[in-house]
Amino acid sequence: MNFRQLIIRNLRGNFRTYAAYFISSTFAATVFYIFSLLLFHPQLKKDLSSSSGTISALSKMGLTTALVVIAILSLLFLWYTFVVFLKRRKRDLAIYLILGIKEKDLRRLLFVENALLGTIATICGILLGILSTKLLLLIAQNVMHLDHGLNFIVPPLAILLTGIVYVGIFLVISLMATSTLQGDQIVSLIKENEKPRPEPKSHWVLALLGILLLLAGYGSVFYFSVQSTTLLSLLLGVVLTVAGTMLSFHQFSVFILKRLKKRTSFLQGTKMLTISEWLFRMRDNAAMYSLITLSTSVAFVGIAVMMAIGSTSFSSIQGISVAYFFTHSTADAPVIEDKVAEINHMIEAEGYQTKTATVDLISVYIQPDSPELAEDAFFSSNGFSVMKESDYQTLMTQIGEEAEPIEQDQLLELSPNYSRRKELLSVPQSERETRLPVEIGINSIKKGEMTVVHSPSMLSLNYYGLAVVTDQTFDDWQTTLVKSGDADNYGFTWIDYPEWADNPELVSRINTQLDQENADQEEQMGALYDALGDRVDEMTDEDWAEATAAISPYVTYESKYRTFQENRQGNGIILMITILLGAVFFIFSASIVYFRLFADLDKDGAYHRSLHILGVTPKERHTVIRRQLQVMYFLPTLIALLHFVVAMAALNILVELPVWQFYSKIGGMYVIFQIIFYLVCLLRYQKDIDRYADPSDI
Structure with missing residues (x-):
């Protein structure tokens, strides 16, 4: 048998072990290919850019970040x-060494095996991505709310990037892992099973500390959601939760199992075997349980937050409160009036009933050193753009909100x-009102x-410091400003209709x-500046x-x-x-x-062979296996769901x-996925264990 045949035989012989890895x-x-496809799809770039340059930049940045995250995750996972494979194949590797294979050739064998498997997995991943491209582009079109369908393409850059990254990852891992492999280490691995394992130790102080850290972490997160003043409490909550999770798996779980082991009621039948095996597995797998719990919690919370942000209910409370909003000054008021009339005509020509109004504003100031x-705990701006109460009531009625009396x-x-x-x-109104000196007009007349x-009455019109006074107060101020020649006439005109999102x-x-029209205006103004040159000054x-x-004039407007x-x-x-992440x-x-x-x-x-020899029935052994796997598969999930509950409760307070x-x-x-995965692994694991326990049944 030559070297190439040995590699192929190893891959075939370890197919079931390699299957999940592959x-x-x-x-x-x-x-990774899907993200690369979206990043390099020319039509997607064009549609997002036409909608917004910011969205196009966000898309590019997000997809690039996702590619980096997936590459890092893949590197760590692989x-x-x-390393697990090396441990799993310790007996085979030791036999190769005993039969006389050189360490250099053994490293080359493992390197080529992993590199070949990785290359095949990369090719299959790219092919699977290409086969599912059309479906994924349809999903992307709907998720991103694009007006046009995305064409089926296979970007060469996406294939090249995926191939380079993943083949490179497999080569680097193969090279680094095999270069540190020593023959003596491999031979010693085969003797590990013969070494007696000491009983895991725990201390009640550390066990209690793990639970207290978890509770403190949860409390810090809720404190942040209620106060919303600083990120320090949120970061502290995350750190405490991580520390509490790790300490609970390492100490509290072992402490509880050792306490159960001392009870006589747990020393009967399969309970004794189950608890003893749990005790050792909990110690061996504590780091893995912590890693899975924390990574799953992060994925849960990340997906939920993005689903909340991406929901229609969240999007509907963003932006301006009316369909169209135009700002105007004294100079361009006639032009804005004509433009509003033209747009009204376009909307009504489609069968929609619009409502429009013009609102005048007055500038009001408070000296910053007052x-x-x-004494004002909610102070945010010392300048206000003030409208009259009747205009405010009309707007609030139009958007379906109740106006606050003044x-x-x-x-x-x-x-x-x-x-x-x-x-x-x-907070009650008495805590959010303050008697303050005000100055009206540009020159504080x-x-x-x-x-x-x-x-708390909300009106979003891109005016920070938008305020309301009674009609009488507004008219008195306006009269005073006109008489003094300090009138700063400005305001806005709005158009609204209920079906603003239907067409x-x-x-x-x-x-x-x-x-x-605005682009033409900017071009004309640019040409005028060029023609006048220094004479402008x-x-x-x-x-x-x-x-x-x-x-x-330039038309400043906002579209809801x-x-x-x-x-x-x-x-x-x-x-x-x-x-996808x-x-x-x-x-x-x-x-x-x-x-x-x-x-x-x-x-x-x-171990199960020993149980079989001692007379433990297959049914009893299967009971022990089921309980062991239930802890392995569902304990991290339950803790992750608990973290998820706390995060969602805190988010519900915020939004x-x-x-x-x-x-x-x-x-x-996720629970459904985990149950299916558990059942599949349970059936296969029981079958493999039975083969070891009673070879005569094969």
């Missing part, structure tokens, strides 16, 4: 599993976003004192027209007005659907990346458990979203 590696390569500001001497500051609103809702009320083509047509206001008379679409696309990208996490975690279970098959087989729906979907799907 499948997991293939899946990782497939996901390194771990290759001592009264120190007293004559009050200035009601509105919440610009959901987080500010939630913060203010948590009028001064006085008013009660500034920070209101993307109409919105796209309107936005394209407005954007093109010498021109008076009248000269400048005359020079720009033929150029339409555009913001909504950008949020959906951005969140869709993040959601898809998170789900979570799938890689779960597959790798399951594979680690699988490898850890079958790595000690020889030793476990010898009013259906987080428990996300919890039930994610947790339920």
